[in-house]
Amino acid sequence: MADDQAAGRTILVVGGGISGLTTAVEAAEVGYSVLLVEKEAHLGGRVAQHYQYFPKLCSPTCGLEINYQRLKNNPRIRLLTLAEVEDIQGTDGDYTVRIRQHPRFVRDTCTACGECAKACTVQVPNPFNFGMNETKAIRASHAMAFPNHYFMDAEYAKGAEARTLVSLCPVGAIDPEMTATTLEEKVGSIVWATGWQPYAAEKVQPYGFGRFANVSTNMRFERLANAFGPTQGRLTRPSDGKEVKNIAFIQCAGSRDHNHLPYCSRICCLASMKQATYIRAQFPEAKVTIYYIDLRAMDRYEGFQKKVEADPGITWIKSKPARIEEDPATQNPIVIGENTLTGIRYAESYDLVVLATGMEPNSATTARVPAKGVAYDEYGFVVKGGPVLSTGCAATPLDVAGAVQASTAVALKAIQATAMRG
Ligand SMILES: Cc1cc2nc3c(=O)[nH]c(=O)nc-3n(C[C@H](O)[C@H](O)[C@H](O)COP(=O)(O)OP(=O)(O)OC[C@H]3O[C@@H](n4cnc5c(N)ncnc54)[C@H](O)[C@@H]3O)c2cc1C
Numbered sequence: 001m002a003d004d005q006a007a008g009r010t011i012l013v014v015g016g017g018i019s020g021l022t023t024a025v026e027a028a029e030v031g032y033s034v035l036l037v038e039k040e041a042h043l044g045g046r047v048a049q050h051y052q053y054f055p056k057l058c059s060p061t062c063g064l065e066i067n068y069q070r071l072k073n074n075p076r077i078r079l080l081t082l083a084e085v086e087d088i089q090g091t092d093g094d095y096t097v098r099i100r101q102h103p104r105f106v107r108d109t110c111t112a113c114g115e116c117a118k119a120c121t122v123q124v125p126n127p128f129n130f131g132m133n134e135t136k137a138i139r140a141s142h143a144m145a146f147p148n149h150y151f152m153d154a155e156y157a158k159g160a161e162a163r164t165l166v167s168l169c170p171v172g173a174i175d176p177e178m179t180a181t182t183l184e185e186k187v188g189s190i191v192w193a194t195g196w197q198p199y200a201a202e203k204v205q206p207y208g209f210g211r212f213a214n215v216s217t218n219m220r221f222e223r224l225a226n227a228f229g230p231t232q233g234r235l236t237r238p239s240d241g242k243e244v245k246n247i248a249f250i251q252c253a254g255s256r257d258h259n260h261l262p263y264c265s266r267i268c269c270l271a272s273m274k275q276a277t278y279i280r281a282q283f284p285e286a287k288v289t290i291y292y293i294d295l296r297a298m299d300r301y302e303g304f305q306k307k308v309e310a311d312p313g314i315t316w317i318k319s320k321p322a323r324i325e326e327d328p329a330t331q332n333p334i335v336i337g338e339n340t341l342t343g344i345r346y347a348e349s350y351d352l353v354v355l356a357t358g359m360e361p362n363s364a365t366t367a368r369v370p371a372k373g374v375a376y377d378e379y380g381f382v383v384k385g386g387p388v389l390s391t392g393c394a395a396t397p398l399d400v401a402g403a404v405q406a407s408t409a410v411a412l413k414a415i416q417a418t419a420m421r422g
Contacts, residue, residue, distance in 0.1 A: 009033055011414045012097060012187040014085055015367070017045020018400055019392025020193035021067045022407035023414065028076040032415055035185060036071075037083045037099060039367075041151040042141045043068065045195050047400060049128065051225040051233075054274040054399075055304035061144050063400070068146040081147065086182075088190065088371035092387065093420030095187050103178035105138075105152035105162070110173040112140055112148045116165045122156055126230070129223045132238070133230035138165065138174075143228045152176065188418030189389065191410055192382050194367035196359035196393040199261055204254040206323035207355055208333070213239035215324060215333050215353045218249075218271050225278045235282050237352045239331040244352045245283055248335055249275065250321055251292040253355035263379060265358030265397040269296045272356045273308040280313050288314045289348070291321050291335065317346075324353060359397045367394070389413050 011027050013020045016038030024034045042048075047060045071077050080101055087098040106116075117136040125131035128142050137156035140148065152174070156162055162176040198219045201209035209215045214237045216224070223229040224236075235244045249272040254260035269292065276288045295316075297305035308314065321337035325347075333353040338345045363369065364380020375383040382390035391410040392403040 009418055010035055010185075010187045011411075011418055012037065012085075012095070012185070012190045013193055013414075014191065015045070015193035015195055015392075015394065016040075016043035016079070016081075017193065017195045017392065017403075018047045018064070018067070019195065019394070019403045019407040020045075020191070021064075021071065022404050023191050023193060023391055023411045024077055025067060025070040025074065026408050026411035027414060028074045029070070030411075030415070032076065032418065034077045035187060036077055036079045037085060038079070038081050039084050040141065041081050041104065042145040042147065043071075043079075043081070044144075044146065046219075048142060048144065049219065049222055049226075051222050051229075051278065052274060054270045055301055057274065057277060060400070064144070064146075079147070080183075082151070086370055088369070088388070091420075092417040093188050095190060097185050097187060097190070099183045099185060101181050101183060103154070103157070103180055104149070105154075105157045105174065105176050105178050106150045107173040107175060108147070108149055109171050110149040110169075111171055112145075112150060113170060116150060116169055116174060119165060119168055120156075121161065122159075124153060124156075129230045130217075130220050132220065132223065138162075149173075188420070189414040190371075190387075191414050192363065192367075192369055192388050192390045192394050193392050193407065194362040194394045196361055196397070197365075199254045199357040199360045201253065201355050201357050203260060204355065204357075207250065207253060207321075207353075208324045208326065209355055212324065212326045212331070212333055213237075214326075214331055214351065215355065217253075218268065218275065218354055218356050221275050221278075221354050225275070235279055242351060243283060244279060245286045246349075246351045247279055247286065248289045248291060248333075248348070248350045248353045249356055250335070250353060251290065251295075251356045252320065253357050255356075255358035256293065261358045261360060261379070263358075263397070264296060266296065266298065267397065267399050268356040268358055270301055270304065270399070272354070273297070273305060275354065276308060276311070276314050280311060284313075286313065289317060289350070290314065291317050291319050291337070293318070293320055319346075359393055361394055363390075363394050384410075389417065 010033040082102040120136045122137040123134040126135035138152040157176040227233040318340045332349045391407045
């Protein structure tokens with residue numbers, strides 16, 4: 001095949017979460033070349049941060065691992081990590097894209113032996129665990145990171161210690177002198193799969209996230225439950241390490257609210273039900289309370305809801321709490337509001353409160369598409385069917401099964417768009 005034809009048959013996929021990964025492997029496995037661009041050092045997106053998946057309550061790592069194997073075994077996929085698309089020009093079948101690749105400061109020959117991290121004396125807040133613990137300035141993002149190569153924080157690379165690691169690396173992979181590069185690539189179609197970020201809980205001021213130590217969020221709770229998380233999976237509270245035996249979840253914290261995210265993220269009810277099972281499995285005597293407006297467990301997830309509802313250790317209160325106060329003696333959060341069904345006011349004290357915050361598209365903020373004619377809906381999701389295709393949570397809030405279905409389907413749309421010229 002001539003080079004220009006090959007370019008026309010290349011699909012650019014932006015975002016290496018479960019959605020982008022799925023589109024990339026599906027398109028490559030039917031013969032198309034794929035350029036997969038991920039802004040972080042490793043693939044997997046938010047799914048890599050989850051402890052278990054609803055409804056099966058299995059670990060997400062096996063699903064991710066299967067996709068990493070498919071990607072690794074397919075020479076048609078070219079992966080760029082720490083990279084972002086800066087500019088897009090052209091039309092279906094013939095796009096030119098400019099990509100900025102940030103330095104990793106560690107070459108691909110790295111075997112992830114960990115000798116450099118052992119020698120590194122600089123600790124930084126761990127972004128993978130939402131800053132709830134610290135990690136080394138040279139590291140892999142997490143235990144199951146793919147590609148399995150370390151990276152170095154840019155600030156650390158400037159310091160003297162980084163240079164001392166060069167001779168320490170058994171395979172000579174460390175290079176603090178690496179610089180950013182700009183690439184120009186020809187592709188035939190583009191799929192935006194940049195996913196979501198947790199809604200900033202501190203914006204929901206009456207609930208005191210950021211002010212009260214024992215008010216957390218659903219994504220932080222995923223990391224707390226994880227054996228590779230900040231507490232090695234022990235469900236303890238931040239203020240004093242006490243085991244969490246009495247916990248409340250507040251649904252729609254900043255969702256279905258015109259002051260915050262006006263839409264429903266679809267997964268938060270299920271996520272809290274799933275997280276209630278984490279607590280009940282670890283501490284069978286623990287009490288869980290879920291405050292909700294109405295419960296949404298669509299389609300086949302009703303069975304999962306019924307299973308969780310059958311647990312006598314979980315209390316369901318139809319109410320949107322008005323506010324949270326903190327008991328100064330115990331640092332217990334006190335949830336205050338009125339029960340919608342009984343009209344009775346309550347002020348209940350808990351060890352920990354988890355805010356079930358929703359999903360905000362990255363395309364609303366950090367991952368805008370640098371191309372003309374791209375349509376966004378009123379919330380910043382990339383509208384499907386534009387010149388740049390979209391999938392997964394870049395297009396709409398979805399669970400993983402929905403994201404995988406949408407991303408398999410968009411691979412076909414991308415192939416069609418590529419064929420406009422190829
Ligand atoms: C608390 C909680 C629990 C959940 N639990 C479950 C569950 O148990 N089961 C389930 O089915 N679903 C669950 N979900 C939903 C699940 O997280 C999503 O369905 C899934 O993350 C969607 O994947 P994605 O690839 O579309 O987005 P993401 O996972 O967000 O991946 C997007 C990728 O794009 C990258 N990216 C972002 N911007 C750029 C850019 N500018 N350039 C290049 N790359 C970029 C990101 O780094 C990331 O790797 C849960 C959600 C929440 C909030």
